[in-house]
Ligand SMILES: [Zn+2]
């Protein structure tokens with residue numbers, strides 16, 4: 001490791017306890033997406049303590065600071081996500097909202113602060129050509145869809161995910177390259193797992209509308225919306241054999257409203273569901289089939305179905321050159337045996353959206369245990385979960401922005417983003433669709 005990189009690592013090591021305490025404090029006050037006000041304030045205070053000017057309130061709770069190197073050059077963003085998600089039974093769950101940091105986003109925020117410490121306290125920032133955007137971003141978890149749609153109706157947001165919303169607002173317009181590190185609980189992924197792909201996702205809100213009637217005395221006069229949903233769910237399950245393994249399709253519905261009272265035929269039943277796939281084509285194909293299943297439920301029972309399809313997240317593409325810079329630095333820190341290659345994940349992230357419009361990477365760092373999104377999720381090893389990834393990202397920035405940012409310029413010259421920013425917004429707006437179906441009597 002060269003002398004500058006050693007200084008950056010020493011600066012991060014010196015603040016190790018501060019970073020770990022920060023992550024613990026965030027976990028102790030978990031908040032749901034677009035409502036991470038206390039978490040954002042905590043992040044803002046940490047930046048202020050470093051003497052770093054920053055902007056708050058981006059897409060409601062986002063916090064962004066831009067550190068300028070000694071010479072002009074490209075801007076590299078380091079992202080950390082602010083939100084927790086509802087996990088019933090998690091020991092640190094908020095008693096009111098159920099929110100818990102069962103995805104390790106609290107560690108991500110500490111990593112971003114670690115990068116800031118490393119580059120500032122070492123003085124290395126002044127030796128770089130370019131800028132570093134430190135960015136705490138809202139609402140990665142795609143949850144509470146109905147609540148977010150209320151925010152949308154109120155004009156508070158347009159898109160239901162944080163990074164989409166930030167893209168819409170132009171908060172990434174001055175960013176050339178982006179990276180973040182997510183934690184992993186998979187022991188076989190070791191200290192770091194780099195590369196891989198993620199499913200994209202579309203979300204659906206479904207309402208079956210029937211007719212209430214006395215469930216004991218006159219069910220023949222009702223139209224049972226729960227039965228219509230049941231038929232639709234059965235049809236969706238029957239479709240599973242038509243999905244190709246390579247497309248990694250996941251269709252997973254929940255019932256958010258199953259009826260009002262047990263002694264009346266359910267007149268309204270609501271579902272939320274995700275349709276995931278490894279490519280936009282796979283998502284579109286699965287979505288068409290799911291729509292058929294929903295119509296089948298309504299048709300069989302004589303109910304009406306109203307369906308809203310919402311843009312979710314796009315599949316993740318890791319920029320190969322940027323990834324190699326990260327891999328090199330991760331290897332420098334922990335050795336080649338501790339750096340693995342990630343495969344395909346059936347989950348989705350709005351880093352996928354960002355990765356379609358600019359060169360981005362989303363590697364994983366170990367140190368977490370339990371089930372991701374589960375009640376037993378915990379950050380067990382802060383060294384691997386926070387300190388190592390902070391160092392790996394800081395050293396990646398050093399490589400990118402050295403020698404007039406030659407490496408960053410090489411990445412940018414080779415990058416072929418799939419969508420322009422304007423094209424992305426158009427794509428997202430075109431995805432939003434509402435339709436209803438009712439077989440005429
Ligand atoms: Zn998550």
Ligand SMILES: [Zn+2]
Pocket residue numbers: 103104105140182
């Ligand atoms: Zn996550």
